[in-house]
Amino acid sequence: MRIARNCLYLNVLLFSLLPVASLRAGTDKNIVISERKERYEFTKGDAKNPVWVKQYFSTTYRCNEFRGTIPYSTFYDDYSRVDDVKAYVSGNRVKGLRPQHGYYSIEGFFYSDARVCGFMLDLEKKGRESRVDLEKTVLDPRYFTSVYFNEDYFLHRKEITLVVPRWMQLEIREMNFNTAGISKSKVFDEKANADIYTYTILDQPAAKKELSAPGPSYLYPHLLVCSHFAETPAGRITYFGNVKDLYNWYHSLVKEIGNDPGPVKTAALQIAGEKNSEIDKVRAVYAWVQENIRYIAFEDGIAGFRPAPAQDVLQKKYGDCKGMANLLKEMLVSLGLDARLCWIGTRHIAYDYSMPTLSVDNHMICAVNLQGRQYYLDATETYIGLDEYAERIQGRQVLIENGGEYILSRVPERTYEQNRQQERRSLRIEGNDLTGTARHRLTGECTEYLLTQVHSIKKEKLEEAMLQYLTADNRLYGISGIQTNGLQDRGPELTIQYKVQHKEAVNSFGDEMYIDLDFRKEMDGAGIDTLTRVHDLWLHFKRQVLQETTLSIPAGYKVKSLPAPLLVDQPKYAFKAAYEVKGNEVVYRKEIIIKNTRLLKSEFGQWNEDIRRLKQTCQEQLTLTNK
Incomplete structure (x- = not known):
């Protein structure tokens, strides 16, 4: 399906026609938008497209600290066009401005009709302003769907105006207005026979694109516009009055x-x-x-x-x-x-x-x-x-x-039970190495994730890629004799089994051995930087990770000490780990459960503390000593 059009947050994407070094939008404190005005007018179009949406934008940038150059860009496609662009630097119009036009390469898209129009805009020195005036036309109101308030840079003031003639029926929904401090007015222009909606917002931070964040429609204040119908001289044109x-x-x-x-x-x-x-x-x-x-x-x-x-x-x-x-x-x-x-x-x-x-x-x-x-x-x-x-x-x-x-x-x-990732290892000590066998069982999105990762390695043979993935590129973790089931026939589960030789995994000092039984240390880097993170975080999918390692205790040795168990059980996740001695074996069990994938900012502190405890547990070593 097509990506959402008319979403101003698209400007935070990399502008492929301009130098990468100049792309500082969202983090550049030197440049701010002192004022932006947007005006959207529904007008009569032509025979093919009887209703157009004329768009007028005026954006004033200010340089706070030192001179700079920034990219200015706007997007259009087969159902919109750029009519005019003007630029002013320190009050003087830029003569001979020739914006570049080209197809825009959207990450992950094989082909798109999205085009970009843009140029580099100068800000001459501290305290000076530059302005860009832009006119566009959306040729069919079906494609005019949303207007966002946030911008690429810190925004001092923004005014959005919609001019809706009485012959045009539409619905405007105000989304994420709770804490945005947006003022609104509505007046009727008798001469134009149109309702005029005006929204004003002050002092808004720059939109920030973060990995694993909810989509922009959850995060930023915006108007969601739905055109119902238009009464034209040729009769009523129905757009989307309802889901039917x-x-x-x-x-x-x-x-x-x-x-x-x-x-x-x-x-x-x-x-x-x-x-x-x-x-x-x-x-x-x-x-x-x-x-x-x-x-x-x-x-x-x-x-x-x-x-x-x-x-x-x-x-x-x-x-x-x-x-x-x-x-x-x-x-x-x-x-x-x-x-x-x-x-x-x-x-x-x-x-x-x-x-x-x-x-x-x-x-x-x-x-x-x-x-x-x-x-x-x-x-x-x-x-x-x-x-x-x-x-x-x-x-x-x-x-x-x-x-x-x-x-x-x-x-x-x-639930998380659809997506299970189970690993069972049976190991023994041989010198400074751990050797034995391992068996994996994966279902649901755990299978999807593993095989996607494996195929992304781009090895000639799937087995070689699987080997690289299972060893986590650890040259000391040797795997041989891989056998799989469900790899080709997409059965209800994928199983993988193989022989293991984990070199130098045993450290001996005098009468004691120190052994790290947790090879993978899942979630080791899952802490959240609360100083820079702005938005909630969405984990990829609900899942259950089960790891069980059984170690045979060598003859003449006994367990000197076991690491303390871990039990974390929160509403959205659970971390469990424990060691147990069974006869002449030590069994290490670890379980990670993601019950709900959305972590709110208010939950980051607890999450970080629990991840710290999990990481500490995974780093603990088992100690064996001579009897």
């Missing part, structure tokens, strides 16, 4: 796909083979698409919303989420199964379908109904199994096609 209108538009694009059932059915029959049960057929087709169709992200005009024909994706062996979902659906339908396309917003988006705009969803999957039970299939999750769901779509509202109607449902929630 949104679905009708999506469904109209689906009807234009042009699927050819012939080659798709031939492929589906071959994949299903001799399988008799419906669920086995679904599992086989789902796994085939996951394994054989390469995911790419594609955004190009209306193609950003319309899936590619199933036969094209089948032939090219690649597609975006829409193309993959469409191929999967058509294959299952050709086998006589009840499969549907689904639109969904991942957890990156704060909205649901109560506000029918193009900002609501950013993904497409497939649903299949088997004996009254709905299964959701997301083929972009390459290694996840049937009836397992990635964290990003769990609990999310989903819009399911149903002919001329639609169905609203939710993807089931899953």
Whole structure:
């Protein structure tokens, strides 16, 4: 699905046309925005697009400490255009300004119609200001969905004005206004027959992009705009008055796909083979698409919303989420199964379908109904199994096609028990080494994560990449005789077993041995920098990590001391670790449970303390001594 348009936070992304050294937005204390004015006017357009949204921006930058040069950029695409750009430095208009235009390379996207217009703006010396005036046009109000208040730099004052003629019906939702201190006014301009909404905000920090943060729609104050309809001389034009209108538009694009059932059915029959049960057929087709169709992200005009024909994706062996979902659906339908396309917003988006705009969803999957039970299939999750769901779509509202109607449902929630990562090691001491065997068992997103990491290593052989991953690049941790089960057939679990030789893991001093039984030390670097972190933190997915190591006590030795146990049990996570002597063996068990992936800033202090305790426990050594 297409990324959200008209979101001003996009400017914090790297501007590929400009020197990287100048990209200090969000952290540059030297430059501030003293004033920014934005004006959005709904106007009459042309025959093809009867309603336009004219946009006017005026941004004044001030240099606080020393002269500088900053990138100024704006984005547009097939449904918007840049009409005019002017720049003023210290009150004087920049003559001969020639902004660069080019396709914008969005990280992770194979192709996009997103374009960027930009140039370098000078700020001559301390205390001086430079201003940029920009005019743009959005050619279809469907694509005018949101207006954000925060900017790339510290913002002293911002004024946002929306001019809405009475012939244009829309809804404006005020999002994340709780602590933003935004003032608002609404007046009626009788001459223009328009309602004028004006919002003012003062002294806002720069927007900050942080890893593992919630999406911008959760974080920053913004206006969510939904155009319902327009009364034009040619009659009423309906946009998105309700979710039915949104679905009708999506469904109209689906009807234009042009699927050819012939080659798709031939492929589906071959994949299903001799399988008799419906669920086995679904599992086989789902796994085939996951394994054989390469995911790419594609955004190009209306193609950003319309899936590619199933036969094209089948032939090219690649597609975006829409193309993959469409191929999967058509294959299952050709086998006589009840499969549907689904639109969904991942957890990156704060909205649901109560506000029918193009900002609501950013993904497409497939649903299949088997004996009254709905299964959701997301083929972009390459290694996840049937009836397992990635964290990003769990609990999310989903819009399911149903002919001329639609169905609203939710993807089931899953607990950490879906995603288990278990490692059992049986070791003995040989000189200064630990030797023995290890066995891993992984399910759900733990399998997805491991195999994604392994394949990203880009080794010629999967076994070599697996070896590199399992040893964590530790040259002293030797692995041999790897055997796997579930690696190719995408079964309910993945198992890996091998022989271990951990060199120099035993330190001997006199009559005593010191042994570190915790090789992996999961979560070792999971502390949060509370001095610089601005936003809440979202962990990747709920999971349960179980590690059990059994060590045979050498003849003539006994346990001198065991590290103290650890027991942390918080509402969102739990850390447990303990040593136990059983006969002539020592058993070390560790368990890490992530119950809820969202950590609030108010919880960072407790999280850091618990991570410190976990780290300390993992670093403790077992002490053996001569009897």
